[in-house]
Amino acid sequence: MKTHLVVLTGAGMSAESGLKTFRDENGLWEGHDVMQVASPQGFANNPDLVLEFYNQRRRQLKTVQPNNAHLTLAQLENEFKISIITQNVDDLHERAGSSNVTHLHGELFKARNIENNESVIDWTEDIIVGTKDKNGIQLRPHIVWFGEDVPLINKAISICETADILLIIGTSLQVYPAANLMHYVPQNTPSFYIDPNPNIRSSNSLKVIPKTATNGIKDFITMVK
Template sequence: MPKGKLVVLSGAGISVESGIKTFRDSDGLWENHDIMEVATPHGWKKNQKLVLDFYNQRRKQERECQPNLAHHILVELEKYFEVKIITQNIDSLHERAGSSDVLHLHGEINKAQSSLDPNLIYPLDHWEIKSGDTCERGSQLRPHVVWFGEPVPKMEEAIQLVEKADIFIIVGTSLQVYPAASLVDFVPHHSPIYLVDPQVPETKPNKNLIAIPENASTGMKKVKEMIIQSG
């Protein structure tokens, strides 16, 4: 019997439990840095060294963190479903937990890209990108991260995955970051949606949405039980 298609949209809340800090919209800071200085094309043009140093520290921090229970539950669900993960996160915790199919909407911190040609992407076998590290065309390497103000090149691929979902899980995001938040609009009308996040939107974006206002690990334990029993 073929497995049903389970599509997951994960956000910062699933990584916070592993010790990876994120910025808060309320103060616009990320690890005490103004996000406009470290996560925009303008910030890159203004001070490349600051941006490189910032992501080198984030990369080092990421490699010291470990996947948590929520990541491992998503791996366990591959026994029951064809699981496709779409993540807003730039860390590698899903892969390190063992998830076999992960699409990174906002890039991957453990990769570098050319500052001239975004299609030239390179895996990093160390945790630093230094000034003077260049791509094959001679331009400075930058973090392989989608910054504010840049297009999200994998959005169309993500939409195609969501359109085929038999079950859609949103974990660790309160649907405030666009365009990723708009993915919920592409879930088939008959498919249930489970939203796991302490901050549940006041207005349900879909009548089939089941809200679980808890952190990622606790909420995913409940979702696992619900969808396996219903299946």
């Protein structure tokens, strides 16, 4: 049986592909307060602004490709059982060839109607006010906004509970409940954290690798082989 490698990824995983994290140092998202463009209240107050914000993200995603870190993770499926849990809403893990990806915060290339969280459909084009599904109901991005439940968090917890090795790449570990997932792996599970600006230190069971995703994953492979 292959060793189960659980990988938690965040914005730093895709940064080297050219995707903006779109969150400034002051916390603004493209010049907007996060609650304006990523909350149910923001959508209710100004749906045009919110929809265009995600239209821009969707257009940008079409212009980029998986980087070497994405590709390396996909290749590691030859040696490990890999479960990727990502906070990213892009599809770069899948495009790189990874076969088991859980998107905690939704997916840019999917949409759902405003009345039913389960009404998820594939969607790659712009959404505007008046873009409706086959039942005539307004569509919205399939994105988990601030203040909304994270429907896949229990699935993610169950995955972490079966980890043999934990690898964290490119996340500040500041967004909850995702930041808590590292605490659900079995005690003393070998854990690795790749980030160019890590905010935690190495410990007995956690090795911090202060590098970008593409460089840090090379060090990780050396350590586990």
